[in-house]
Amino acid sequence: MSNNLxxxxxxxxxxxxxxxxxxxxxxxxxxxxxxxxxxxNELVKIIERKTNHKISLATIYNTIHAFKKKGYLKxxxxxxxxxxxxxxxxxxxxxxxxxxxxxxxxxxxxxxPIKINKTIPGxxxxxxxxxxxxxxxx
Amino acid sequence: MSNNLxxxxxxxxxxxxxxxxxxxxxxxxxxxxxxxxxxxNELVKIIERKTNHKISLATIYNTIHAFKKKGYLKxxxxxxxxxxxxxxxxxxxxxxxxxxxxxxxxxxxxxxPIKINKTIPGxxxxxxxxxxxxxxxx
DNA sequence: ACATAATTTATAACCATTCTAAACTAGAAG
DNA sequence: CTTCTAGTTTAGAATGGTTATAAATTATGT
Numbered sequence: 001m002s003n004n005l006x007x008x009x010x011x012x013x014x015x016x017x018x019x020x021x022x023x024x025x026x027x028x029x030x031x032x033x034x035x036x037x038x039x040x041n042e043l044v045k046i047i048e049r050k051t052n053h054k055i056s057l058a059t060i061y062n063t064i065h066a067f068k069k070k071g072y073l074k075x076x077x078x079x080x081x082x083x084x085x086x087x088x089x090x091x092x093x094x095x096x097x098x099x100x101x102x103x104x105x106x107x108x109x110x111x112x113p114i115k116i117n118k119t120i121p122g123x124x125x126x127x128x129x130x131x132x133x134x135x136x137x138x
Numbered sequence: 139m140s141n142n143l144x145x146x147x148x149x150x151x152x153x154x155x156x157x158x159x160x161x162x163x164x165x166x167x168x169x170x171x172x173x174x175x176x177x178x179n180e181l182v183k184i185i186e187r188k189t190n191h192k193i194s195l196a197t198i199y200n201t202i203h204a205f206k207k208k209g210y211l212k213x214x215x216x217x218x219x220x221x222x223x224x225x226x227x228x229x230x231x232x233x234x235x236x237x238x239x240x241x242x243x244x245x246x247x248x249x250x251p252i253k254i255n256k257t258i259p260g261x262x263x264x265x266x267x268x269x270x271x272x273x274x275x276x
Numbered sequence: 277a278c279a280t281a282a283t284t285t286a287t288a289a290c291c292a293t294t295c296t297a298a299a300c301t302a303g304a305a306g
Numbered sequence: 307c308t309t310c311t312a313g314t315t316t317a318g319a320a321t322g323g324t325t326a327t328a329a330a331t332t333a334t335g336t
Binding site: 020058081083 | 322323324325332334
């Protein structure tokens with residue numbers, strides 16, 4: 001249902017066969033109006049809810065990695081408990097509430113320019129990510 | 139050998155009994171002139187090299203967590219493979235070379251002020267960490 | 277339709293980390 | 307200097323997220 005055609009085309013264009021499973025995962029990840037953050041665990045639950053046919057855990061891992069490699073997802077470094085992924089692949093930053101394990105985007109426009117006055121010979125910068133840890137007041 | 143007295147005193151003051159194992163771990167972590175970054179795995183190897191008596195893996199985990207809780211170490215969010223710890227508990231930032239899995243400090247003075255033009259009602263900022271991913275030229 | 281290479285799948289394997297429960301030890305009290 | 311006790315260490319088992327394996331299935335070009 002809906003315009004899976006878009007996903008099918010995109011998958012094929014990326015050299016990924018548009019399988020039933022991948023299309024379902026695309027629907028979950030890329031249909032929502034807003035970008036979102038997820039752990040594999042959370043994704044599995046969402047897929048179970050939204051999808052009729054069961055998708056193997058291995059396939060979910062494979063697909064997420066394939067999408068990450070193609071640049072459709074990026075991994076976020078938060079803690080070492082689990083991997084978190086983000087459907088927003090543009091440069092941006094995050095608030096993170098450790099107690100609630102809640103991640104909130106900070107768009108690039110919402111943060112001042114970050115000036116790094118240090119260079120390392122032979123290395124060049126690939127990305128700059130800011131993680132703002134927050135706690136809930138009480 | 140050397141002034142373990144300092145460590146013993148500090149441990150006791152923190153409500154941690156100064157055991158042989160904890161003192162050895164203190165020596166490894168806090169004797170070096172420079173602060174450093176480590177994964178538990180790396181720490182285990184260093185301890186094996188520098189210490190005569192064997193320290194159980196469980197003890198190393200316990201101790202590192204105790205030290206973290208007391209604020210003598212902080213955990214760094216880099217990736218989800220492993221936990222990384224830092225003996226530098228002051229606010230500062232990092233370069234990270236993903237290929238070489240190499241971490242390099244960026245002192246607070248080496249980075250411009252970070253202005254966050256976004257607030258979340260009910261939450262207050264605990265820390266701001268910048269992770270600059272770099273790659274080695276070739 | 278057929279062939280073939282890509283993909284999915286269940287399950288096992290892996291590895292960092294945590295748990296468990298028994299043995300040991302630091303420090304306090306007698 | 308012994309005894310007691312709570313704190314600590316320990317080996318090994320258990321856990322949980324992730325990856326590997328190898329057989330079954332499927333997409334797609336011919």
